[in-house]
Amino acid sequence: MTGADTQIAMPAEDLEDLYENAPCGYLSLQPDGRIVKVNRTLSTWIGIPAEQLLGKRLHDLLNTSGRIFYETHFAPLLRMQGFFNEVALDLVTVDSKKLPVLANAMERRAEDGALLFTRVTMFQAAERRRYERELVEARAAADAAGATIKAKLAFEQQTAELREEFIAVLGHDLRNPLASISAAARILRKEKQTDRAIKVLDLMQGSVVRMSALIDNVLDFARGRLGGGITLERRAEHLEPLLRQVIEELRFSHLDRAIEVTIEFDGPINCDSGRIGQLVSNLLGNALTHGAPDEPVRLSAATVDGKLELWIANGGAPISTEAMTGLFQPFFKGEAGTSQRGLGLGLHIASEIARAHGGTITVSSDDKETRFTFVMPLD
Structure with missing residues:
Protein backbone atom coordinates (compact mmCIF):
# COMPACT_ATOMS: atom_id res chain seq x y z
CA MET A 1 0.00 0.00 0.00
CA GLU A 132 -19.09 45.35 23.00
CA ARG A 133 -19.55 47.09 26.35
CA GLU A 134 -15.94 48.27 26.36
CA LEU A 135 -16.37 49.44 22.78
CA VAL A 136 -19.46 51.44 23.72
CA GLU A 137 -17.67 52.90 26.75
CA ALA A 138 -14.65 53.78 24.62
CA ARG A 139 -16.89 55.44 22.06
CA ALA A 140 -18.66 57.39 24.79
CA ALA A 141 -15.30 58.42 26.21
CA ALA A 142 -14.14 59.45 22.72
CA ASP A 143 -17.33 61.46 22.21
CA ALA A 144 -16.83 63.14 25.58
CA ALA A 145 -13.20 63.87 24.75
CA GLY A 146 -14.27 65.21 21.35
CA ALA A 147 -16.79 67.49 23.02
CA THR A 148 -14.11 68.68 25.44
CA ILE A 149 -11.68 69.33 22.60
CA LYS A 150 -14.39 71.16 20.65
CA ALA A 151 -15.12 73.33 23.68
CA LYS A 152 -11.41 74.01 24.13
CA LEU A 153 -11.03 74.93 20.47
CA ALA A 154 -13.98 77.30 20.73
CA PHE A 155 -12.41 78.85 23.82
CA GLU A 156 -9.03 79.13 22.08
CA GLN A 157 -10.68 80.77 19.08
CA GLN A 158 -12.41 83.25 21.34
CA THR A 159 -9.13 83.89 23.17
CA ALA A 160 -7.32 84.37 19.85
CA GLU A 161 -9.90 86.94 18.77
CA LEU A 162 -9.43 88.78 22.07
CA ARG A 163 -5.68 88.69 21.58
CA GLU A 164 -6.01 90.13 18.10
CA GLU A 165 -8.18 92.91 19.46
CA PHE A 166 -5.63 93.51 22.21
CA ILE A 167 -2.81 93.66 19.65
CA ALA A 168 -4.73 96.18 17.56
CA VAL A 169 -5.44 98.34 20.61
CA LEU A 170 -1.83 98.01 21.76
CA GLY A 171 -0.46 99.14 18.43
CA HIS A 172 -2.87 102.05 18.14
CA ASP A 173 -2.76 103.28 21.73
CA LEU A 174 1.03 103.11 22.07
CA ARG A 175 1.97 104.50 18.67
CA ASN A 176 -0.19 107.62 18.95
CA PRO A 177 1.40 109.03 22.12
CA LEU A 178 4.85 108.10 20.82
CA ALA A 179 4.15 110.01 17.61
CA SER A 180 3.10 113.02 19.70
CA ILE A 181 6.25 112.85 21.81
CA SER A 182 8.42 112.52 18.70
CA ALA A 183 6.73 115.48 17.00
CA ALA A 184 7.05 117.62 20.12
CA ALA A 185 10.75 116.75 20.45
CA ARG A 186 11.40 117.68 16.81
CA ILE A 187 9.59 121.01 17.20
CA LEU A 188 11.51 121.91 20.36
CA ARG A 189 14.78 120.78 18.75
CA LYS A 190 14.33 123.43 16.04
CA GLU A 191 14.01 126.19 18.61
CA LYS A 192 16.83 127.72 20.54
CA GLN A 193 17.65 125.48 23.49
CA THR A 194 20.35 125.13 26.07
CA ASP A 195 22.94 122.42 25.60
CA ARG A 196 21.35 120.42 28.38
CA ALA A 197 17.88 120.72 26.81
CA ILE A 198 19.23 119.63 23.44
CA LYS A 199 20.79 116.58 25.06
CA VAL A 200 17.50 115.71 26.79
CA LEU A 201 15.54 116.12 23.54
CA ASP A 202 18.00 113.87 21.72
CA LEU A 203 17.59 111.24 24.43
CA MET A 204 13.81 111.52 24.10
CA GLN A 205 14.01 111.09 20.33
CA GLY A 206 16.26 108.06 20.71
CA SER A 207 13.84 106.55 23.22
CA VAL A 208 10.95 107.09 20.81
CA VAL A 209 12.84 105.29 18.04
CA ARG A 210 13.70 102.38 20.33
CA MET A 211 10.15 102.17 21.73
CA SER A 212 8.69 102.13 18.21
CA ALA A 213 11.00 99.23 17.33
CA LEU A 214 9.91 97.37 20.47
CA ILE A 215 6.24 97.84 19.58
CA ASP A 216 6.87 96.55 16.05
CA ASN A 217 8.65 93.48 17.41
CA VAL A 218 5.96 92.70 19.99
CA LEU A 219 3.16 93.04 17.43
CA ASP A 220 4.95 90.90 14.85
CA PHE A 221 5.79 88.23 17.41
CA ALA A 222 2.21 88.13 18.70
CA ARG A 223 0.77 87.86 15.19
CA GLY A 224 3.21 85.08 14.39
CA ARG A 225 2.17 83.10 17.47
CA LEU A 226 -1.49 83.57 16.51
CA GLY A 227 -0.79 81.86 13.19
CA GLY A 228 -0.54 84.85 10.90
CA GLY A 229 3.24 84.86 10.59
CA ILE A 230 5.17 87.74 9.09
CA THR A 231 3.06 89.31 6.33
CA LEU A 232 4.69 90.91 3.29
CA GLU A 233 3.64 93.48 0.71
CA ARG A 234 6.27 93.03 -1.97
CA ARG A 235 6.87 95.45 -4.81
CA ALA A 236 9.84 96.65 -6.86
CA GLU A 237 11.31 99.62 -4.98
CA HIS A 238 14.55 101.54 -4.67
CA LEU A 239 15.74 100.32 -1.28
CA GLU A 240 18.67 102.64 -0.63
CA PRO A 241 16.69 105.74 0.52
CA LEU A 242 14.81 103.65 3.10
CA LEU A 243 17.98 102.01 4.41
CA ARG A 244 19.69 105.38 4.80
CA GLN A 245 16.66 106.72 6.67
CA VAL A 246 16.79 103.77 9.10
CA ILE A 247 20.53 104.27 9.55
CA GLU A 248 20.10 107.99 10.24
CA GLU A 249 17.39 107.35 12.82
CA LEU A 250 19.68 105.00 14.72
CA ARG A 251 22.68 107.29 14.26
CA PHE A 252 20.60 110.11 15.75
CA SER A 253 19.85 108.01 18.83
CA HIS A 254 23.51 106.91 19.16
CA LEU A 255 25.36 110.15 18.60
CA ASP A 256 28.52 108.84 20.21
CA ARG A 257 28.84 105.88 17.81
CA ALA A 258 30.37 105.69 14.35
CA ILE A 259 28.43 103.88 11.59
CA GLU A 260 30.21 103.19 8.29
CA VAL A 261 27.87 102.48 5.37
CA THR A 262 28.41 101.08 1.88
CA ILE A 263 25.38 100.55 -0.41
CA GLU A 264 25.63 99.41 -4.05
CA PHE A 265 22.34 98.44 -5.70
CA ASP A 266 21.83 97.89 -9.44
CA GLY A 267 18.24 99.09 -9.39
CA PRO A 268 14.83 98.44 -7.79
CA ILE A 269 14.48 95.36 -5.59
CA ASN A 270 11.32 93.25 -5.32
CA CYS A 271 10.70 93.10 -1.57
CA ASP A 272 8.67 94.52 1.30
CA SER A 273 10.82 97.59 1.89
CA GLY A 274 9.21 98.33 5.26
CA ARG A 275 10.03 94.83 6.51
CA ILE A 276 13.59 95.03 5.16
CA GLY A 277 13.95 98.35 6.96
CA GLN A 278 12.71 96.66 10.16
CA LEU A 279 15.22 93.84 9.68
CA VAL A 280 18.10 96.30 9.22
CA SER A 281 16.94 98.37 12.20
CA ASN A 282 16.93 95.26 14.42
CA LEU A 283 20.35 94.06 13.25
CA LEU A 284 21.95 97.51 13.38
CA GLY A 285 20.41 98.27 16.77
CA ASN A 286 21.75 94.94 18.05
CA ALA A 287 25.26 95.80 16.78
CA LEU A 288 25.17 99.26 18.38
CA THR A 289 23.99 97.78 21.69
CA HIS A 290 26.48 94.91 21.92
CA GLY A 291 29.43 96.16 19.89
CA ALA A 292 32.55 97.75 21.34
CA PRO A 293 31.74 101.46 21.85
CA ASP A 294 35.16 102.60 20.60
CA GLU A 295 34.90 100.73 17.29
CA PRO A 296 32.66 101.60 14.32
CA VAL A 297 29.70 99.53 13.25
CA ARG A 298 29.95 98.68 9.54
CA LEU A 299 27.01 98.06 7.19
CA SER A 300 27.31 96.81 3.63
CA ALA A 301 24.42 96.19 1.21
CA ALA A 302 24.77 95.17 -2.43
CA THR A 303 23.14 93.15 -5.22
CA VAL A 304 25.51 90.38 -6.30
CA ASP A 305 24.85 87.46 -8.67
CA GLY A 306 21.06 87.64 -8.46
CA LYS A 307 21.01 88.06 -4.69
CA LEU A 308 20.70 90.84 -2.16
CA GLU A 309 23.56 90.55 0.33
CA LEU A 310 23.52 92.73 3.41
CA TRP A 311 25.84 92.40 6.39
CA ILE A 312 26.37 94.34 9.59
CA ALA A 313 29.56 93.94 11.65
CA ASN A 314 30.77 95.24 14.98
CA GLY A 315 33.84 94.78 17.13
CA GLY A 316 33.90 93.54 20.69
CA ALA A 317 33.85 90.24 22.55
CA PRO A 318 32.80 87.25 20.42
CA ILE A 319 29.49 85.44 20.93
CA SER A 320 29.95 82.16 22.79
CA THR A 321 29.10 78.81 21.23
CA GLU A 322 26.34 78.30 23.82
CA ALA A 323 24.75 81.66 22.99
CA MET A 324 24.91 80.93 19.24
CA THR A 325 22.41 78.06 19.60
CA GLY A 326 19.61 80.31 20.89
CA LEU A 327 20.50 83.57 19.20
CA PHE A 328 17.41 83.75 16.98
CA GLN A 329 14.97 82.33 19.54
CA PRO A 330 12.31 84.67 20.99
CA PHE A 331 13.09 86.34 24.31
CA PHE A 332 16.75 85.40 24.02
CA LYS A 333 18.76 87.40 26.56
CA GLY A 334 22.31 86.69 25.45
CA GLU A 335 25.25 86.16 27.73
CA ALA A 336 24.56 85.85 31.44
CA GLY A 337 25.46 88.98 33.29
CA THR A 338 25.34 91.32 30.29
CA SER A 339 23.23 94.44 30.35
CA GLN A 340 20.14 93.97 28.17
CA ARG A 341 17.74 96.52 26.81
CA GLY A 342 14.59 95.25 25.14
CA LEU A 343 12.62 92.03 25.06
CA GLY A 344 15.02 89.78 23.18
CA LEU A 345 12.77 89.69 20.09
CA GLY A 346 14.82 91.73 17.61
CA LEU A 347 16.93 88.94 16.11
CA HIS A 348 13.97 86.54 16.11
CA ILE A 349 11.82 89.00 14.16
CA ALA A 350 14.71 89.72 11.77
CA SER A 351 15.12 86.01 11.05
CA GLU A 352 11.35 85.64 10.45
CA ILE A 353 11.40 88.59 8.00
CA ALA A 354 14.34 86.98 6.17
CA ARG A 355 12.52 83.65 6.01
CA ALA A 356 9.34 85.29 4.69
CA HIS A 357 11.44 86.74 1.84
CA GLY A 358 12.89 83.31 1.07
CA GLY A 359 16.23 84.38 2.54
CA THR A 360 18.44 83.58 5.50
CA ILE A 361 20.39 85.29 8.26
CA THR A 362 23.67 83.77 9.38
CA VAL A 363 26.13 84.91 12.02
CA SER A 364 29.87 84.55 12.51
CA SER A 365 31.79 85.77 15.53
CA ASP A 366 35.43 85.80 16.59
CA ASP A 367 37.87 88.06 18.40
CA LYS A 368 38.04 90.38 15.39
CA GLU A 369 34.33 90.99 14.68
CA THR A 370 30.77 89.72 14.94
CA ARG A 371 28.95 89.76 11.60
CA PHE A 372 25.29 89.14 10.77
CA THR A 373 24.68 88.41 7.07
CA PHE A 374 21.30 88.56 5.35
CA VAL A 375 21.04 86.96 1.89
CA MET A 376 17.86 87.04 -0.20
CA PRO A 377 17.29 85.83 -3.77
CA LEU A 378 16.17 88.52 -6.23
CA ASP A 379 13.00 87.48 -8.08
Whole structure:
Protein backbone atom coordinates (compact mmCIF):
# COMPACT_ATOMS: atom_id res chain seq x y z
CA MET A 1 0.00 0.00 0.00
CA THR A 2 1.46 3.33 -1.00
CA GLY A 3 1.48 6.45 1.13
CA ALA A 4 -1.21 7.98 -1.05
CA ASP A 5 -3.51 5.07 -0.28
CA THR A 6 -2.98 5.30 3.46
CA GLN A 7 -6.02 6.58 5.37
CA ILE A 8 -6.33 7.46 9.02
CA ALA A 9 -8.86 5.26 10.74
CA MET A 10 -11.61 7.37 12.25
CA PRO A 11 -14.09 6.11 14.85
CA ALA A 12 -17.71 6.20 13.81
CA GLU A 13 -19.32 9.56 14.68
CA ASP A 14 -21.68 9.27 17.60
CA LEU A 15 -24.53 11.62 16.66
CA GLU A 16 -26.10 11.38 20.08
CA ASP A 17 -22.83 12.42 21.72
CA LEU A 18 -22.43 15.18 19.13
CA TYR A 19 -25.81 16.56 20.14
CA GLU A 20 -25.46 16.17 23.90
CA ASN A 21 -21.91 17.48 24.23
CA ALA A 22 -21.79 19.98 21.39
CA PRO A 23 -19.84 23.23 22.02
CA CYS A 24 -23.17 25.05 21.92
CA GLY A 25 -26.53 24.67 23.62
CA TYR A 26 -29.39 22.95 21.74
CA LEU A 27 -33.08 22.89 22.51
CA SER A 28 -36.23 22.17 20.58
CA LEU A 29 -39.61 23.81 21.15
CA GLN A 30 -42.97 22.34 20.30
CA PRO A 31 -45.58 24.59 18.60
CA ASP A 32 -46.89 25.88 21.94
CA GLY A 33 -43.35 27.05 22.84
CA ARG A 34 -42.59 24.40 25.44
CA ILE A 35 -39.19 22.70 25.52
CA VAL A 36 -39.33 19.09 24.28
CA LYS A 37 -35.62 18.43 23.97
CA VAL A 38 -32.45 20.04 25.39
CA ASN A 39 -28.82 18.93 25.25
CA ARG A 40 -26.48 18.31 28.15
CA THR A 41 -24.31 21.32 27.28
CA LEU A 42 -27.12 23.82 27.85
CA SER A 43 -28.37 22.14 31.01
CA THR A 44 -24.79 22.13 32.37
CA TRP A 45 -24.39 25.84 31.62
CA ILE A 46 -27.44 26.82 33.64
CA GLY A 47 -27.06 24.06 36.26
CA ILE A 48 -30.52 22.55 35.76
CA PRO A 49 -30.91 18.88 34.75
CA ALA A 50 -32.35 18.36 31.28
CA GLU A 51 -35.40 16.50 32.56
CA GLN A 52 -36.35 19.48 34.72
CA LEU A 53 -36.23 21.77 31.69
CA LEU A 54 -38.68 19.73 29.66
CA GLY A 55 -42.11 21.36 29.52
CA LYS A 56 -40.78 24.80 30.36
CA ARG A 57 -41.01 27.68 27.92
CA LEU A 58 -37.92 29.42 26.58
CA HIS A 59 -38.83 32.69 28.28
CA ASP A 60 -38.88 30.82 31.62
CA LEU A 61 -35.09 30.56 31.31
CA LEU A 62 -34.63 34.30 30.80
CA ASN A 63 -34.36 37.20 33.26
CA THR A 64 -37.23 39.68 33.51
CA SER A 65 -35.95 42.16 30.94
CA GLY A 66 -35.04 39.31 28.62
CA ARG A 67 -38.58 37.89 28.85
CA ILE A 68 -40.12 41.23 27.91
CA PHE A 69 -37.67 41.69 25.06
CA TYR A 70 -38.22 38.14 23.81
CA GLU A 71 -42.02 38.37 23.85
CA THR A 72 -42.22 41.82 22.27
CA HIS A 73 -39.46 41.51 19.66
CA PHE A 74 -38.01 38.09 19.01
CA ALA A 75 -41.08 35.86 19.23
CA PRO A 76 -43.02 38.05 16.75
CA LEU A 77 -39.95 38.12 14.48
CA LEU A 78 -39.74 34.31 14.60
CA ARG A 79 -43.43 33.95 13.76
CA MET A 80 -43.18 36.48 10.93
CA GLN A 81 -40.07 35.21 9.10
CA GLY A 82 -39.56 31.74 10.58
CA PHE A 83 -36.08 32.36 12.00
CA PHE A 84 -33.83 34.80 13.81
CA ASN A 85 -30.02 35.01 14.08
CA GLU A 86 -27.61 36.25 16.74
CA VAL A 87 -30.21 37.47 19.19
CA ALA A 88 -28.63 38.56 22.49
CA LEU A 89 -30.34 36.93 25.48
CA ASP A 90 -29.51 36.48 29.14
CA LEU A 91 -30.24 33.07 30.66
CA VAL A 92 -30.69 32.70 34.42
CA THR A 93 -28.62 29.91 36.02
CA VAL A 94 -29.66 27.79 38.97
CA ASP A 95 -27.79 30.13 41.34
CA SER A 96 -29.60 33.16 39.84
CA LYS A 97 -26.57 34.39 37.89
CA LYS A 98 -26.84 35.87 34.43
CA LEU A 99 -25.40 33.90 31.49
CA PRO A 100 -25.13 36.01 28.30
CA VAL A 101 -25.78 34.01 25.10
CA LEU A 102 -26.36 34.59 21.40
CA ALA A 103 -29.33 32.60 20.10
CA ASN A 104 -30.25 31.41 16.62
CA ALA A 105 -33.66 29.92 15.91
CA MET A 106 -35.36 28.28 12.93
CA GLU A 107 -38.85 26.80 12.54
CA ARG A 108 -39.49 23.41 10.97
CA ARG A 109 -42.82 23.17 9.20
CA ALA A 110 -44.78 20.41 7.47
CA GLU A 111 -45.61 20.44 3.78
CA ASP A 112 -48.99 21.99 4.57
CA GLY A 113 -47.25 24.80 6.49
CA ALA A 114 -48.12 23.58 9.93
CA LEU A 115 -45.45 24.28 12.57
CA LEU A 116 -43.81 21.07 13.73
CA PHE A 117 -41.12 22.41 16.08
CA THR A 118 -38.55 25.16 16.46
CA ARG A 119 -34.84 24.47 16.81
CA VAL A 120 -32.75 26.88 18.90
CA THR A 121 -28.96 27.00 19.28
CA MET A 122 -27.16 29.12 21.87
CA PHE A 123 -23.53 30.24 22.17
CA GLN A 124 -21.96 31.75 25.27
CA ALA A 125 -21.31 35.46 24.66
CA ALA A 126 -19.80 36.82 27.89
CA GLU A 127 -16.53 37.81 26.19
CA ARG A 128 -18.32 39.34 23.23
CA ARG A 129 -20.68 41.29 25.49
CA ARG A 130 -17.72 42.58 27.50
CA TYR A 131 -15.95 43.63 24.29
CA GLU A 132 -19.09 45.35 23.00
CA ARG A 133 -19.55 47.09 26.35
CA GLU A 134 -15.94 48.27 26.36
CA LEU A 135 -16.37 49.44 22.78
CA VAL A 136 -19.46 51.44 23.72
CA GLU A 137 -17.67 52.90 26.75
CA ALA A 138 -14.65 53.78 24.62
CA ARG A 139 -16.89 55.44 22.06
CA ALA A 140 -18.66 57.39 24.79
CA ALA A 141 -15.30 58.42 26.21
CA ALA A 142 -14.14 59.45 22.72
CA ASP A 143 -17.33 61.46 22.21
CA ALA A 144 -16.83 63.14 25.58
CA ALA A 145 -13.20 63.87 24.75
CA GLY A 146 -14.27 65.21 21.35
CA ALA A 147 -16.79 67.49 23.02
CA THR A 148 -14.11 68.68 25.44
CA ILE A 149 -11.68 69.33 22.60
CA LYS A 150 -14.39 71.16 20.65
CA ALA A 151 -15.12 73.33 23.68
CA LYS A 152 -11.41 74.01 24.13
CA LEU A 153 -11.03 74.93 20.47
CA ALA A 154 -13.98 77.30 20.73
CA PHE A 155 -12.41 78.85 23.82
CA GLU A 156 -9.03 79.13 22.08
CA GLN A 157 -10.68 80.77 19.08
CA GLN A 158 -12.41 83.25 21.34
CA THR A 159 -9.13 83.89 23.17
CA ALA A 160 -7.32 84.37 19.85
CA GLU A 161 -9.90 86.94 18.77
CA LEU A 162 -9.43 88.78 22.07
CA ARG A 163 -5.68 88.69 21.58
CA GLU A 164 -6.01 90.13 18.10
CA GLU A 165 -8.18 92.91 19.46
CA PHE A 166 -5.63 93.51 22.21
CA ILE A 167 -2.81 93.66 19.65
CA ALA A 168 -4.73 96.18 17.56
CA VAL A 169 -5.44 98.34 20.61
CA LEU A 170 -1.83 98.01 21.76
CA GLY A 171 -0.46 99.14 18.43
CA HIS A 172 -2.87 102.05 18.14
CA ASP A 173 -2.76 103.28 21.73
CA LEU A 174 1.03 103.11 22.07
CA ARG A 175 1.97 104.50 18.67
CA ASN A 176 -0.19 107.62 18.95
CA PRO A 177 1.40 109.03 22.12
CA LEU A 178 4.85 108.10 20.82
CA ALA A 179 4.15 110.01 17.61
CA SER A 180 3.10 113.02 19.70
CA ILE A 181 6.25 112.85 21.81
CA SER A 182 8.42 112.52 18.70
CA ALA A 183 6.73 115.48 17.00
CA ALA A 184 7.05 117.62 20.12
CA ALA A 185 10.75 116.75 20.45
CA ARG A 186 11.40 117.68 16.81
CA ILE A 187 9.59 121.01 17.20
CA LEU A 188 11.51 121.91 20.36
CA ARG A 189 14.78 120.78 18.75
CA LYS A 190 14.33 123.43 16.04
CA GLU A 191 14.01 126.19 18.61
CA LYS A 192 16.83 127.72 20.54
CA GLN A 193 17.65 125.48 23.49
CA THR A 194 20.35 125.13 26.07
CA ASP A 195 22.94 122.42 25.60
CA ARG A 196 21.35 120.42 28.38
CA ALA A 197 17.88 120.72 26.81
CA ILE A 198 19.23 119.63 23.44
CA LYS A 199 20.79 116.58 25.06
CA VAL A 200 17.50 115.71 26.79
CA LEU A 201 15.54 116.12 23.54
CA ASP A 202 18.00 113.87 21.72
CA LEU A 203 17.59 111.24 24.43
CA MET A 204 13.81 111.52 24.10
CA GLN A 205 14.01 111.09 20.33
CA GLY A 206 16.26 108.06 20.71
CA SER A 207 13.84 106.55 23.22
CA VAL A 208 10.95 107.09 20.81
CA VAL A 209 12.84 105.29 18.04
CA ARG A 210 13.70 102.38 20.33
CA MET A 211 10.15 102.17 21.73
CA SER A 212 8.69 102.13 18.21
CA ALA A 213 11.00 99.23 17.33
CA LEU A 214 9.91 97.37 20.47
CA ILE A 215 6.24 97.84 19.58
CA ASP A 216 6.87 96.55 16.05
CA ASN A 217 8.65 93.48 17.41
CA VAL A 218 5.96 92.70 19.99
CA LEU A 219 3.16 93.04 17.43
CA ASP A 220 4.95 90.90 14.85
CA PHE A 221 5.79 88.23 17.41
CA ALA A 222 2.21 88.13 18.70
CA ARG A 223 0.77 87.86 15.19
CA GLY A 224 3.21 85.08 14.39
CA ARG A 225 2.17 83.10 17.47
CA LEU A 226 -1.49 83.57 16.51
CA GLY A 227 -0.79 81.86 13.19
CA GLY A 228 -0.54 84.85 10.90
CA GLY A 229 3.24 84.86 10.59
CA ILE A 230 5.17 87.74 9.09
CA THR A 231 3.06 89.31 6.33
CA LEU A 232 4.69 90.91 3.29
CA GLU A 233 3.64 93.48 0.71
CA ARG A 234 6.27 93.03 -1.97
CA ARG A 235 6.87 95.45 -4.81
CA ALA A 236 9.84 96.65 -6.86
CA GLU A 237 11.31 99.62 -4.98
CA HIS A 238 14.55 101.54 -4.67
CA LEU A 239 15.74 100.32 -1.28
CA GLU A 240 18.67 102.64 -0.63
CA PRO A 241 16.69 105.74 0.52
CA LEU A 242 14.81 103.65 3.10
CA LEU A 243 17.98 102.01 4.41
CA ARG A 244 19.69 105.38 4.80
CA GLN A 245 16.66 106.72 6.67
CA VAL A 246 16.79 103.77 9.10
CA ILE A 247 20.53 104.27 9.55
CA GLU A 248 20.10 107.99 10.24
CA GLU A 249 17.39 107.35 12.82
CA LEU A 250 19.68 105.00 14.72
CA ARG A 251 22.68 107.29 14.26
CA PHE A 252 20.60 110.11 15.75
CA SER A 253 19.85 108.01 18.83
CA HIS A 254 23.51 106.91 19.16
CA LEU A 255 25.36 110.15 18.60
CA ASP A 256 28.52 108.84 20.21
CA ARG A 257 28.84 105.88 17.81
CA ALA A 258 30.37 105.69 14.35
CA ILE A 259 28.43 103.88 11.59
CA GLU A 260 30.21 103.19 8.29
CA VAL A 261 27.87 102.48 5.37
CA THR A 262 28.41 101.08 1.88
CA ILE A 263 25.38 100.55 -0.41
CA GLU A 264 25.63 99.41 -4.05
CA PHE A 265 22.34 98.44 -5.70
CA ASP A 266 21.83 97.89 -9.44
CA GLY A 267 18.24 99.09 -9.39
CA PRO A 268 14.83 98.44 -7.79
CA ILE A 269 14.48 95.36 -5.59
CA ASN A 270 11.32 93.25 -5.32
CA CYS A 271 10.70 93.10 -1.57
CA ASP A 272 8.67 94.52 1.30
CA SER A 273 10.82 97.59 1.89
CA GLY A 274 9.21 98.33 5.26
CA ARG A 275 10.03 94.83 6.51
CA ILE A 276 13.59 95.03 5.16
CA GLY A 277 13.95 98.35 6.96
CA GLN A 278 12.71 96.66 10.16
CA LEU A 279 15.22 93.84 9.68
CA VAL A 280 18.10 96.30 9.22
CA SER A 281 16.94 98.37 12.20
CA ASN A 282 16.93 95.26 14.42
CA LEU A 283 20.35 94.06 13.25
CA LEU A 284 21.95 97.51 13.38
CA GLY A 285 20.41 98.27 16.77
CA ASN A 286 21.75 94.94 18.05
CA ALA A 287 25.26 95.80 16.78
CA LEU A 288 25.17 99.26 18.38
CA THR A 289 23.99 97.78 21.69
CA HIS A 290 26.48 94.91 21.92
CA GLY A 291 29.43 96.16 19.89
CA ALA A 292 32.55 97.75 21.34
CA PRO A 293 31.74 101.46 21.85
CA ASP A 294 35.16 102.60 20.60
CA GLU A 295 34.90 100.73 17.29
CA PRO A 296 32.66 101.60 14.32
CA VAL A 297 29.70 99.53 13.25
CA ARG A 298 29.95 98.68 9.54
CA LEU A 299 27.01 98.06 7.19
CA SER A 300 27.31 96.81 3.63
CA ALA A 301 24.42 96.19 1.21
CA ALA A 302 24.77 95.17 -2.43
CA THR A 303 23.14 93.15 -5.22
CA VAL A 304 25.51 90.38 -6.30
CA ASP A 305 24.85 87.46 -8.67
CA GLY A 306 21.06 87.64 -8.46
CA LYS A 307 21.01 88.06 -4.69
CA LEU A 308 20.70 90.84 -2.16
CA GLU A 309 23.56 90.55 0.33
CA LEU A 310 23.52 92.73 3.41
CA TRP A 311 25.84 92.40 6.39
CA ILE A 312 26.37 94.34 9.59
CA ALA A 313 29.56 93.94 11.65
CA ASN A 314 30.77 95.24 14.98
CA GLY A 315 33.84 94.78 17.13
CA GLY A 316 33.90 93.54 20.69
CA ALA A 317 33.85 90.24 22.55
CA PRO A 318 32.80 87.25 20.42
CA ILE A 319 29.49 85.44 20.93
CA SER A 320 29.95 82.16 22.79
CA THR A 321 29.10 78.81 21.23
CA GLU A 322 26.34 78.30 23.82
CA ALA A 323 24.75 81.66 22.99
CA MET A 324 24.91 80.93 19.24
CA THR A 325 22.41 78.06 19.60
CA GLY A 326 19.61 80.31 20.89
CA LEU A 327 20.50 83.57 19.20
CA PHE A 328 17.41 83.75 16.98
CA GLN A 329 14.97 82.33 19.54
CA PRO A 330 12.31 84.67 20.99
CA PHE A 331 13.09 86.34 24.31
CA PHE A 332 16.75 85.40 24.02
CA LYS A 333 18.76 87.40 26.56
CA GLY A 334 22.31 86.69 25.45
CA GLU A 335 25.25 86.16 27.73
CA ALA A 336 24.56 85.85 31.44
CA GLY A 337 25.46 88.98 33.29
CA THR A 338 25.34 91.32 30.29
CA SER A 339 23.23 94.44 30.35
CA GLN A 340 20.14 93.97 28.17
CA ARG A 341 17.74 96.52 26.81
CA GLY A 342 14.59 95.25 25.14
CA LEU A 343 12.62 92.03 25.06
CA GLY A 344 15.02 89.78 23.18
CA LEU A 345 12.77 89.69 20.09
CA GLY A 346 14.82 91.73 17.61
CA LEU A 347 16.93 88.94 16.11
CA HIS A 348 13.97 86.54 16.11
CA ILE A 349 11.82 89.00 14.16
CA ALA A 350 14.71 89.72 11.77
CA SER A 351 15.12 86.01 11.05
CA GLU A 352 11.35 85.64 10.45
CA ILE A 353 11.40 88.59 8.00
CA ALA A 354 14.34 86.98 6.17
CA ARG A 355 12.52 83.65 6.01
CA ALA A 356 9.34 85.29 4.69
CA HIS A 357 11.44 86.74 1.84
CA GLY A 358 12.89 83.31 1.07
CA GLY A 359 16.23 84.38 2.54
CA THR A 360 18.44 83.58 5.50
CA ILE A 361 20.39 85.29 8.26
CA THR A 362 23.67 83.77 9.38
CA VAL A 363 26.13 84.91 12.02
CA SER A 364 29.87 84.55 12.51
CA SER A 365 31.79 85.77 15.53
CA ASP A 366 35.43 85.80 16.59
CA ASP A 367 37.87 88.06 18.40
CA LYS A 368 38.04 90.38 15.39
CA GLU A 369 34.33 90.99 14.68
CA THR A 370 30.77 89.72 14.94
CA ARG A 371 28.95 89.76 11.60
CA PHE A 372 25.29 89.14 10.77
CA THR A 373 24.68 88.41 7.07
CA PHE A 374 21.30 88.56 5.35
CA VAL A 375 21.04 86.96 1.89
CA MET A 376 17.86 87.04 -0.20
CA PRO A 377 17.29 85.83 -3.77
CA LEU A 378 16.17 88.52 -6.23
CA ASP A 379 13.00 87.48 -8.08
